[in-house]
Amino acid sequence: MFRYCPFCASEKISFEKRRVFRCPGCGFTYYHNTAAAVAGVVKTAAGLILLTRAKEPGRGKLDLPGGFVDPGEGAMDGLRREIIEELGWDPGPLGGAGERPCRLFASFPNTYVYKTIPYNTCDLFFSLDAPELTEKDLVIEAEEISGLRFIQPEDIDPDNLAFESVKRALRVYLNLGT
Numbered sequence: 777m778f779r780y781c782p783f784c785a786s787e788k789i790s791f792e793k794r795r796v797f798r799c800p801g802c803g804f805t806y807y808h809n810t811a812a813a814v815a816g817v818v819k820t821a822a823g824l825i826l827l828t829r830a831k832e833p834g835r836g837k838l839d840l841p842g843g844f845v846d847p848g849e850g851a852m853d854g855l856r857r858e859i860i861e862e863l864g865w866d867p868g869p870l871g872g873a874g875e876r877p878c879r880l881f882a883s884f885p886n887t888y889v890y891k892t893i894p895y896n897t898c899d900l901f902f903s904l905d906a907p908e909l910t911e912k913d914l915v916i917e918a919e920e921i922s923g924l925r926f927i928q929p930e931d932i933d934p935d936n937l938a939f940e941s942v943k944r945a946l947r948v949y950l951n952l953g954t
Contacts, residue, residue, distance in 0.1 A: 777893055813897045814855040815842030817949050820909045828923035833889050834938025851900050852878060864915030878904040882948040886941035901945040
């Protein structure tokens with residue numbers, strides 16, 4: 777990612793152990809840590825909500841509502857924000873007493889390549905039930921999403937899913953009988 781040290785412009789910057797950049801000239805050190813990402817398996821009366829990606833990576837493939845956790849956010853706060861942004865639907869506070877039940881059921885590593893830069897992610901998968909939710913309640917975010925589908929779990933084709941981590945998570949979800 778760095779061809780030159782961002783502090784001293786040295787060309788001797790190195791990338792070690794697939795996670796740390798070091799400059800021997802000035803001592804600059806940058807840890808390229810794993811980013812947290814969240815996704816929600818939203819179960820409705822009509823099926824699970826899957827989105828068609830409008831951008832790379834995975835353009836044209838199906839994905840779950842979700843995305844990167846922003847600085848200062850917890851996982852469930854990030855999931856709620858992403859659901860609001862992508863579906864135009866606010867599930868309300870997630871998780872605790874008096875809130876919409878939401879539970880972590882799987883987590884897998886993923887590599888998200890964006891504009892040739894590979895980002896290592898830790899993808900956290902949550903399940904939430906929204907039996908009252910219908911397509912007319914949703915307004916998809918057109919920049920990142922080109923379509924929305926309600927799919928029965930048994931009708932999901934793993935080859936149409938954008939990410940290996942999503943494939944793995946849906947296998948876990950279906951085996952749990954959630």
